[in-house]
Amino acid sequence: MHRRHVLAVCALALAAPAFAEAPALLLAKVYQPGLPLADYWVSEKYDGVRGYWDGQRLRTRGGESITPPAWFTAGWPNTALDGELWAGRGRFAQAQSTVRSQEAGDAAWRQIRFMVFDLPAHPGSFDERLPALQTTVARMGQPWVQAVAQHRVGSHEALHALLLRTVRAGGEGLMLHRGASLYRAGRSDDLIKLKTHDDAEARVVAHLPGKGKHAGKMGALLLEMPDGQRFKLGTGFSDADRTTPPPLGSWVTYRFLGTHHGGLPRFASFVRVREDMVATQ
Template sequence: MLAAWPVRSATGAPPPALMLAGVYRPGIPVNAYWLSEKYDGLRAYWDGQRLRTRGGDALAVPAWFTAGWPAEPMDGELWAGRGRFEEAMSTVRQQTPNDEAWRRIRFMVFDLPAHPGPFTDRIAAYHGLVSRIDQPWVRAVPQERVASHAALMAQLDRMVKEGGEGLMLHRGDAPYRAVRNDDLLKVKTHEDAEARVVGHVPGLGRHAGRMGALQVETPEGVRFRLGTGFTDAQREQPPALGAWVTYRFRGVSAKGVPRFASFLRVRPDAPR
């Protein structure tokens, strides 16, 4: 489901219409899907003129980074490498782009939103497009087939051991649909999701005088407290009201409340 409240960029522009990922569940026929790495960076959308976040904000990028890019929209991830999420976020969020830092960023292209064909056709199309762009910082995400749930879990185990975040499954016969559905699935060793900060709960005991927990709200409208996973520095300066945060959890209650939820990081972009 999409957010229950309007989501707009800081400049008031509506967010781009992007495909949003569901969560893999055993029993889904994996042989109908293509498999790729899940890149832990910033979702970015090239609209033919500007590189934008999924929240709609235009990113401040060096002119050379997007020079010569086509008018065709591209969906991808701005990525600094495995285990370097914070570096990617720091680089991308700067209002004045740092050339040296941007040299370490890659735009990992994984789809073409305006292409009318199924994903299997779009794979060849985006590989061809990236080849024509011919820039080392623009890369086509490799895709492969997986035969079974057991093979998928083995791939996930290898990916995590190699420092990756997880995997993505994309149904081969699916058109590009800008909604959250099972055509696109995240495969991870834990569940995570995003929520918006709607309140700060004062701390008690050793946390007296600083934030004890965040009151957050999911895109489906479920509110709960997020009280673990924070450093002392984050409790002194907690995420601002309206900020999006990512949290880990283990299933949900009958009322949809995440169980054992723990803060992971602030997300500067809107939820996907």
């Protein structure tokens, strides 16, 4: 092989990002009536980008490295922190743009807060992790790093009243965290999300052609759910979305109203592309 070609191949190999394994995160299930509310702490659900500090670097839910300015993570502990990179209520797009950009500067990152809600490496229950988390964040002494406020709620009526107040103020919803639970990866009743609507993520496997006024553009997406089931998603798109649809393999969030008997979503509509989740083919 020619020496110049060898050098070019080596340079590309050095420049290519290494594959990052996704962190083993605790994931939420959807609220169901009858939950033993006395067992849970309640907090606001922050609409941002999941951030996982592994003690050395900050990563997304999919395992990709996040590159904030050096000051943002300076002095962070060598223990894991799980939280949300958040730009404020109703500013998901701003948070996602800043976190995903390799060129976002100080001004953009000054608008981001790391809302910490768990200590994954702590061996105790959430009841025990919570004061440890609050102590850890207080010792950091950085205004852009905050421990998520957790409360007890006395009744389901009070819980839903809190949900409505949060949503009316621009919040996304609530999270319920079982106090006796250990930190374990995957979905379980240890962590519950409560919103005024259902939403979920699915992977784009095909672009289906449009008809009528959408002729020549994308008419619908064929999506694959994590359990392998597929369905067509044809509403909620702007003209720009239909002209340049989400790439094949990317993950999108969709909103829906319950499910059919087989588990497929009812009245599903497109919300956004999840750029913090690794695209797969």
